[in-house]
Amino acid sequence: MEDLPTRPYGLDDQLLRGVREERAPRFRLYRWEGVAVVIGRGGKQQLELDRAALAADRVPLYRRPGGGCAVVLDPGNLVVSVGLPLPGIGGITSAFTHLSDWFRAALADCGVPGVRQRGVSDLALDDRKLGGSCIHRSRDLLYYSTTLLVDPDLDLVARYLPHPPREPEYRAGRPHGEFMGSLRGMGLIDDRAAFASSLKAACAESLPAAWERSRGPGDGNH
């Protein structure tokens, strides 16, 4: 089967334009209304997607600027995207760490403590994945986006995504349903809307500090 047509993931374009113009950090938190699949910048459809199922269900396929494997977005996900003005094209590792710390601290403030960064870019509670992150770095701009599994339909993940071509060690070969968790399914939140609102406030409050840390002496910010 041939590759399906993809659309550029442009939902954060406006955010990034604003960062470039104002030279100040910005973030947004949003929920996807329908169902879509987003593949990474270098993702290979034949390895990461069940193209026949996607075509049959007419699910739109997007290609995001950042790397990583394919994800399914549905109304049960929250997407948090951040743009940071950072000089040069280096400093990826330290910025990634600071942003991951920033987001996990915001989660803790909202009653979800103990989330750790696992694998290359997962957010996990114990051995269950609760989110995934990606980064795209271009000159003087770093774009970070993370997808939080609040109350997703994991059956859709199993339908559209075969077992990924690469996995973190802690996944240990588990299928999607056993590997991925959700905030609601694990009893960590009750009210999705209230949680989203408080998460947005927590993220906004601490983003300037995370930006400052990312701008500090790091690993190659030229």
Added chain:
Amino acid sequence: MFEFILPDLGEGIAEGEILKWYVDEGGDVIEDAPLMDVETDKAAVTIPSPRGGHVHALKGKVGDIVNVGDVVVVIDDGSGEAAAAEEAVAHDTFAHPDEPAAAAPAAEAPPAAQPGVRRPVPAAPATRRLARKLKVDINLVTPSGPGGRVTPEDVHRFAGQGPSAPAVPAAAATDHVPARAVAGDTAFAEFAAHASATIPFLEIEPLPDFAVEGPVEVEKLRSIRRKVARKMVTSMALVPHVAHMDEADVTDLDAFRRKEKERRAGGAGEKLTLLSFVIKAVTAGLKEAPSFNASLDPFREEIVYKKYYNIGFAADTGRGLVVPVVNGTDTKSIVQIADHVYDKAVRAREGTLPADEMRGGTFTITNIGPLGGTALMPTINYPEVAILAMGKVQKKPVVRDGEIVIRKMLPLTLAFDHRIADGADAARFVAELVRQLSDPNLLLLET
């Protein structure tokens, strides 16, 4: 011509896969316009072109792995052939505009006798900045770092000596050909000729086509595997290894450990392993034998004795071998060491242990015991000078006070740098280790 080198993208990021070229060979590129997309373990990166001009050559195709420090594209920017190397040095890391670019002194042209093509050498951005500050053409510096990288010490040495008196023949500096590049006949011939000329009897030939004999699967040497390869080749090439072997009777220690571990269940020290006791014993031994906690600088001909004790331990992860480091083991109790070992091992396996927790080791221990095996010959974790290998603890019949008794015996192998230490030093060091491990009371005195 301007040779653009893949710049440093972040700590621990040494390579990336080319996802896309925005330019074609023979076409034109505008300064600051997107040049290429590269995907690393952590991120996708759109790299802008640092120069405008005519694209002379792309040094890789989509899907290829490129290393930080590799030339990725050659741009004809009208600057001419002679300025190419200096241009690469001045711009390959997007240096801050206020950093002066190095101007190659007119009298410091490369020696005419150097064979092969002159290539920009790999080096960290800080090293390049240092070279610019000292007005050193980094491409003329003899590299001593892993993978042919130029280190700050190399630059200082070069600045002090000048290009006319390099520590080793200048050809080594300019003829370095990454193993990965030895694919084309010309590059391979160049590499093999230089290597053969440097090392008598060394003969390097291209691998045969194994697919002729039967099915094969080819996998790129990537990430940690490549780093391990570089570290091991560097160590084996630079360090004359000698091994000393012995066995420690850990019967009493093991009984003590098991009892303590049970007592501490659910609290600090619940992961009390034999490794943590060995780390403590090694630390005590290093205080008595500082040669094994040193590094040898072959260029300055100096031995650097470290007065701190940071013990690395080899950890097998799904992604390959890594060496987390427990710092300050002389100031930590065995229980604290055990907790650090457990925590770092878990994070190493998960891939979340930061690079700075795998640096700064002064001595390494590799424990193959849980996987079996009576002994192994470990490779020194250069620039350290010694490594201890632990084999599998086994019950064995041994003679004690004239009688045959069954004891738990731990095989130990100390591999060490014979430039710094001799066999007698190793024998004394290992004998002390054996003594400490055979009597837990001695070890507890160290806590």
